[in-house]
Each structure stands twice: as C-alpha cells, then as structure tokens.
Amino acid sequence: MLHSAPATAQQEKKHLFKGGLAGFALALLLALLFILLLAYTGAYDISASKDHSPFVRWAFSTTMRNSVSVRASDIEVPSRFTPEQVAAGARQYKSMCEHCHAGPGVQKQEWVKGMLPQPPHLVEAVTEWEPNEVFWLAKHGVRMSAMPAFGGTHEDTALWEITSFVMRLPGMTAEEYAALGAEPAESSK
Ligand code: HEC
Incomplete structure (x- = not known):
C-alpha cells in the first residue's frame, strides 16, 4: 500500500x-x-513574379542571416588593406556585382528587377554585415537565390579585395565611386 x-x-x-x-x-x-x-x-507556386508569404519570407531571411553569421564567425579578417587592394576590389565589384547590387550613382540593371529575392542595394545593406560575413557571402553565395558563389572562380585574396571595397561603400559619393578602380589594373590578381 x-x-x-x-x-x-x-x-x-x-x-x-x-x-x-x-x-x-x-x-x-x-x-x-x-x-x-x-x-x-x-x-506550390515557384514563380519569381510573386513573393513568398510573409512567414516563408521571414523564415528564409532569418535562416540565411543566422547561417551566414555562424559559418563566418571564425574567419579572420586581414588587419589592413592597401589603397591598391581597395582599387582592385572596386574594379572587380564593378564587373561582377554592380549590375545586381548597384553603387553610389549607379542603378541596378533593368533585368535585375525581375529577381526574387531582390538583390539589396549594398550601399545600405552592407552596414548590417561584418567584413567576415561579406567575405563568406561572396565566397559561398546563397543557395536558391540569385547570389552566386565566387569561391570556385576567385582566390581568397581577390575576395578580400572586393570585401574591403564593399565595406567602404556606405557614405561613398558617386564621384569617389566612379574614380575608384578607374585607373588601369596594375597587378593584384
Ligand atoms: C545575379 C545577381 C547577383 C550578383 C552578380 C551578385 N549578387 Fe550578391 N546578392 C544577390 C541576391 C539576390 C542577394 C540576396 C540573397 C538573399 O537575401 O537570400 C544577394 C546578397 C548579397 C549580400 C548580402 C546582403 C543582404 O543584406 O542580403 C552581399 C554582402 C552580397 N550579395 C555581395 C555580393 C558581392 C560582393 C558580389 C560580387 C562579387 C555579388 N553580391 C554579386 C544577387 C547577386
């Protein structure tokens, strides 16, 4: 009992x-x-002409944000970049990123308007990312979005040059943007 x-x-x-x-x-x-x-x-409608429901959109962007943060957390950022490296990054940005992400005084290409998710204007969007995260994004891209992985075709040194330039975008004037990397390429690839 x-x-x-x-x-x-x-x-x-x-x-x-x-x-x-x-x-x-x-x-x-x-x-x-x-x-x-x-x-x-x-x-399920997979068309790029209609956005996801707010919940799916939130789920994708939150997953993307945290996935990048975790994976980039132990990447060490080079302590400094020379003006030549920044200029080399500018040249690369203008040939590989500008048509999707725009730049000071430069619009995205017309056909980019049809993309979903929309590539953000990096001048503003980059303020929410750390350099190690921008480097990771450029190297690995984002699956199921139009953000390509450049790691298969570009050395880390070139990706760091692009990153150093991208981090300088906020506050850059259209004149500074146009001038950076406008001189002929010297070395650096
Ligand atoms: C064909 C279009 C395209 C090209 C070219 C491209 N991107 Fe992207 N990028 C995107 C899209 C789309 C996203 C948004 C991904 C998402 O939200 O899932 C993105 C996101 C990003 C982000 C994160 C910004 C944010 O807040 O979402 C960074 C940083 C970035 N790209 C850097 C680059 C760099 C650097 C290059 C060139 C080396 C580049 N991208 C080339 C389409 C492109």
Missing part, C-alpha cells in the same frame, strides 16, 4: 510519455505527407 502511490504516478508518467511520442510521430508523418503533396501535385 505504501508503495502504490509512487507506482501509479510512474505508470501515469509512462503513459503520458507514450502518448506524447505517438502524437509527435503523427505530426511528423503529417508534415512529411504535406511536403510530398506539395512536391507531387504542383500546388
């Missing part, structure tokens, strides 16, 4: 645990079924 009360409580706990487990398995099964239905019936 003395032990009966704890035994019942334990049985109750076990019962609850089993019930919880069954509920969890059912929820997983339903989620899987939902994904399969979306994949096979064509019900």
